[in-house]
Amino acid sequence: MGSELGLTADSKPQADYSPISIWWAVWGSFWTVAVALGMAYLIKRRDTPLLRIRSLGLSLSAIALLHLYFTAVQFGSMYGALMPGDAQYWIMGTYLPCGMALFHGSNSYFLHVAKLQKRFAPYETRRVDPAAYSKRKPGLISLFRRLDYTTRVVVLVVIAMAIQIFLTVLMWVISRKFHRSWGIPGTEVYGSEMAQKTEQGRGWEWWPGVFSQVFWAWIVAPIILWRSRNIHDTQGWRVQTIACAIAGLPGTPMWLIALYVPGMEPVNKYLIPPQWLCFSILAIEICTVFIPCWEVMRHQSLRQETLDAIAQWEKRTKGNNADDKSLGSTATMVDSMLSGWKSTNGSVKTNSSARESILNMSALEYVLDRNPTPLQKFSALNDFSGENVAFLTSVTEWKAVIPPALRGVTEKDDSSKESIRACFNQALFIYAEFISVHHAEFPVNISSHDLKKLDSIFEEPARILFGNGGSADTDPATPFNKSTFDFDARPSPIYSEFSQSSVSAIKERAQYWGEVPAAFDATVFDDAEKSIKYLVLTNTWPKFIRSQRRISVDSAETLRSTTELV
Template sequence: MGSSLRLSARSSAAAISITPVTIWWAVWAGVWTIAVLCGMAYLIIHRNMPPVRIRGLGLCLSAIVCLHLYWGIVQFGLMIGAIMPDNAQYWMMGTWLPCGIALFHGYNTRFLYVARMQKKYAQYGHRLFKPSVEMRTKKKTDLVARFRALDYTTKIILFVGAGSFIQVFLTTLMYLISRKWHSSWGIPGTEVNGGAEMRMKADEGWGWEWWPSLFWQFFWSWVIAPITLWKSRNIRDTQGWRFQTIGCAIANLHGTPMFLIAVYVPGMAVVNQYWLPAQWICLSILFIETFTIFLPCWEVMRHQSLRQETLDSITRWEKKTKASGHSEIKSMKSESTLVASLWGGKSVNESIKSNDSGDSILTMGALEHVLERNPAPLLEFSALREFSGENIAFLTSVAEWKRSLLDILADGPTDKGLLREHFNIALHLYAHFISARYAEFPLNLSSQTLKKLGDIFEQPTQHIYGDQHGKSNSVTPFDDDFTSDSLSSADSSTQSSRTEKAGNQSKLYWGEIPESFNSTVFDDAEASIKYLVLTNTWPKFIKDRRESLASLERLCMEE
């Protein structure tokens, strides 16, 4: 193996090399660094936007920082390589590069995890549920059980931390046992023979001491990345995340082979005068930063543009409705007809192509019609394509919970057993959709709404789930023994007996129900998520349906 800067005995020992080539690389390093910092700042500012929030920004930026530190030093290699201690090159290539690559591919695997967990929303539908909590409330003394109970990001950090520790340990061990950089200790025979200064510096850049650094880069690029590519082959998301994952994985493949060719093939010496061997690895880093920083920035801009287009479309529809003097009932009937046409109907192509339908189909009334009548296609689209299945599952679950609770309150004096049962259902909805401690994909709500709900549910939730984090076996652990059927109207005695039976089977909350708990407790959260769906998922869903219908029409015409 060889060092990143690949010095030779003929290299100049001048303090700093100032040439047009070195100036170019220095300017390029400054310009690209400023661009990357601006992109990172943009993502941090818009961290609550769906395209950024779903990706996991902390792990992503940590990887970029490590990789960019190594990338930046290499850009100045031709300028300061002769005066840079070779052990400094060794430590940079032995720590920053492998740790950055490990962090990045750990972040990259999040794509597969999110896609797999979101698939459960489409698989199980929008039923209300009450997961078994027995396993979650037991104290975990086994280390394996405790590890499994951690959330995905924490697991990845532990995996990456373990790999990085091994890498740093091997780097330190190689440095201690080799006499290349110190002659007072180490294994005899590993020292560099005497000679000219640049000759010795060049010899220090060779040897087995560099093997662990390139091994990890090769392992992540040629083992982990292809596995990620294969597993993501059937995923078709609208967030640009699959494209980002594929682009980054492919961009890593050439790094290690080209580095070795540049170091060991004599014919590459001419190229190395202008393009250092480490620049081949830095080229991978350049593509990684492009796909990981600037592609999400573009997705955020596209999200903002789509939201504004949707709001403009709603405004146009409302103006047309008022100008034409249509009543609200006629407007709703029109929306219902247009929505229904997306799933069938004789005049489907006529209805979805008209300008009026294009505006009316994007209104809140149309969205609510679908959520009430047939939410399954929207739920499937949001889970498999948008990775936001929790939004639709929450809306449909809360709507069903509210209907059942309102029926109970409307019957007269409230049965304490029924009220407690519905509070427990609301408690589990809070835990699996809203709580930052327990929800796999917490809903994107304002701090005021989160505080309001937390004041009601957080303490009871901790009482049920304990202090364990991330206890869900899956993102939506729907259980057949507690679905929406349990909310069907029945007499008080039947419901009470069912509550007692459920209490024997799994732990429920039997404490005092907060006075602020009522049927409107989720109203603010429901309105916020509806608006988010209306301005993000809903227009993409309509566009996808229209494209599918257009393709079907072309196919029928060809036949």
């Protein structure tokens, strides 16, 4: 049998320019350019809501390492005979397992985001231990658990990579197959130069890499696959995770079969053994790079469709008494949507008048005022943007209890000052839970100008009440510009098991008793509320409408089938 790159004792120490080798080299070059363009597109569009929630830094770093291995294999059949004898060993023992470790670390991010978003869904809130902070214990384990989730993943991945590299170096050191001056006696290989290279391409020295592949593909991936079975998101994230987990399963077994089963020799002439691993990498790159690119394009198309529908609706409703008529039409359409569509049109595009009546701010505000629960549940469990709707409903509840003194309707006396303080504390909790880059799990996406204005009012009281909660080196106005290679356009969720519980727990047992800032008034959240409403209107709202239509169509088809059977 041949080696990792298909070498045999009869191979000549020269480049192979056969049609098969040229084909793989051309294919590798083409695919490298495509992947690079896809990654550049994702980095450029990282502000898109569906990319902001992802850990692009981890996933694209994983893709970079995996693609280094992929490229080396594509050119392996052409230049394999000229490579140093242990080059293939180092490529297999470093790029591939380290890339897989990073990739599955980024994949676990999906499960964690889905878990955290449940707190924004009605009846799905997490239980919080008010004494969580009093139970902190010293030690490395406690310190590790208090780290944010991304840092914890990076730490675990680095440990796994360090173990893999250590074992790879250890096998290389103790085996005389790669060098004759030291190592375990009896592990030497003899013969011609190509015979030695052939033996170096297989053997027990490779088993740390094999074990690593089995661990990530056959243990970690199925666990992630099982845990994601009940998650149904609108961003293609679950599909990506499932596809990558399944695609990684056959790679290692087929690689071993191709390397050690004599019957695979005819196949190996056209498909060297590591190409089977490259098929898994190919699927991973499609799901991690190109599916998100397609999702971004689809999001932009849906957003433009929504803006066009709004423009058509505004144009159609101009005129005398048009506002009253359009409001009544909007209310009717929304009530019909929430109770089950009277129409069975499955696409937002099929009914122009209905689309224009429902895809507008009036319809969204009607739902937020009358019955926000379905939208809030959808945004949290399916769109992973539950913080936006939760913020809007919290601000609405806060505005309903604003005291007259804060509105300037009455004079401020001692009793009204207490009411203003209570109102400020409620607003402070909204700020800490949804806006603060130091305390919020999922900070809502508002402009730096609006964020700076709210920080000037609430940040100091929030730090007094909840602690620092984040790095002091972060500029509150531009929290995402810490480095030039920062993929995440907003701070990642706070993943520590204690961090968010501080806001929830303290909310139940403490209040801010300092001086209420003079800039605090009834309009403090108006700009942020307007910005988030527009974001929900152009992002979550059209997806919600489509999901409601789809549910209605499925229900109608089920009812029709049942009627026909009866």
